[in-house]
Amino acid sequence: MLTHIDKSNLPSMVDVSEKENSIRVASAISSIQLPEQMRDYFTGDDFKLKKGPVFQTAIIAATMAVKKTHETIPLCHQVPIESCKVNIEVNDDLRVDVTCKVRTSYKTGIEMEALHGAMVACLTIYDMCKAVSHNMVIGETKLLSKSGGKSPVLNNVKGLILTGGKSSRMNRDKALIEYKNRPHALYLKSLLEKYCDEVFISSRKGQWDGTPLESEKLLFDDEKMTGPVAGMLAAFNRDPSANWIVIACDLPYINESTIETLIENYDPSKVAVSFKNKEKGFAEPLCTLYTNKAREVFEKAYLEDTRCPVKVLKSVETIALEQRGKINLSNINTPTEYQEAKEFLAKGESI
Numbered sequence: 001m002l003t004h005i006d007k008s009n010l011p012s013m014v015d016v017s018e019k020e021n022s023i024r025v026a027s028a029i030s031s032i033q034l035p036e037q038m039r040d041y042f043t044g045d046d047f048k049l050k051k052g053p054v055f056q057t058a059i060i061a062a063t064m065a066v067k068k069t070h071e072t073i074p075l076c077h078q079v080p081i082e083s084c085k086v087n088i089e090v091n092d093d094l095r096v097d098v099t100c101k102v103r104t105s106y107k108t109g110i111e112m113e114a115l116h117g118a119m120v121a122c123l124t125i126y127d128m129c130k131a132v133s134h135n136m137v138i139g140e141t142k143l144l145s146k147s148g149g150k151s152p153v154l155n156n157v158k159g160l161i162l163t164g165g166k167s168s169r170m171n172r173d174k175a176l177i178e179y180k181n182r183p184h185a186l187y188l189k190s191l192l193e194k195y196c197d198e199v200f201i202s203s204r205k206g207q208w209d210g211t212p213l214e215s216e217k218l219l220f221d222d223e224k225m226t227g228p229v230a231g232m233l234a235a236f237n238r239d240p241s242a243n244w245i246v247i248a249c250d251l252p253y254i255n256e257s258t259i260e261t262l263i264e265n266y267d268p269s270k271v272a273v274s275f276k277n278k279e280k281g282f283a284e285p286l287c288t289l290y291t292n293k294a295r296e297v298f299e300k301a302y303l304e305d306t307r308c309p310v311k312v313l314k315s316v317e318t319i320a321l322e323q324r325g326k327i328n329l330s331n332i333n334t335p336t337e338y339q340e341a342k343e344f345l346a347k348g349e350s351i
């Protein structure tokens, strides 16, 4: 049923009066390609022109546009904007990416506000720079993520279940042991499929021949590499533009809340969103949402002989959230820990 058309086939605003308020966040991106002549005006963090500072003006324009979205888009609701963050990045080839993240506690989504803000920022950049040259192209504009509705949406996201370890402390494959009546890697796969465009099982070549994982979508490590970073780099290289949710196969308490919290906190300007280790506070790297900035960081670290993903995350900008409520990243490595976790889960408790 089309909700924007009433019984007489006339356009009408969707009635949200009966809906509950909830926290809603949306993030959108728009890009503009600047011409080579603009390079001369770049100061390192903005373009300074006679008309004024380009990015500062674009950020103000985006914020104003976000607040006025309902005045431009006919059937949009008037949503109280509680936060609007605009981030602008310049690429080496002078493509400028504007991301606009908007937040409200209201009854309806705010992706139109985020898209409007990002697009108006690009139009403003065009207007500021056109005295230098009109040779500019406003390019792709798209929603990156939204949350607060039924379930959060993140565009261009793939899933990776890490199973390439040796499981030497467990004495049997941690990816195949069962907490929920099926090999745990398959449970994690079906969980990630709810949110991801595609989910891969990361392993060493030939590792799962003759097992229930053999027919799954496997992604093999580069044979010259070892450790979880080998699996992560195989994924980041398979699709460098994607966001990747990476989950180790030895985490029995991963659930919808875990994945949805990562998605809700997605920020394309950071390398990753993760959770803090409960005892030591560092960002956990093996239950983490990586943005497309992660590939370069992990490749450089690997070449410099840093194989520990915890150390890599410590060296970059990462969001590290508290493990609260239903979120528990305890990992299980030994037969005794496995028995305890299985008994705990059998009681029907989620964590």
Ligand SMILES: Nc1nc2c(ncn2[C@@H]2O[C@H](COP(=O)(O)OP(=O)(O)OP(=O)(O)O)[C@@H](O)[C@H]2O)c(=O)[nH]1
Pocket: 162, 163, 164, 165, 166, 167, 168, 169, 170, 174, 202, 203, 204, 221, 225, 226, 227, 228, 230, 231, 232, 247, 248, 249, 250, 286, 333
């Ligand atoms: N793809 C890939 N994943 C790995 C590799 N080594 C470890 N992992 C995964 O990374 C996560 C953490 O692994 P660890 O617990 O540190 O190591 P493990 O080999 O699984 O277990 P132990 O032998 O008992 O240390 C698990 O999900 C592993 O399957 C690897 O070389 N390649």
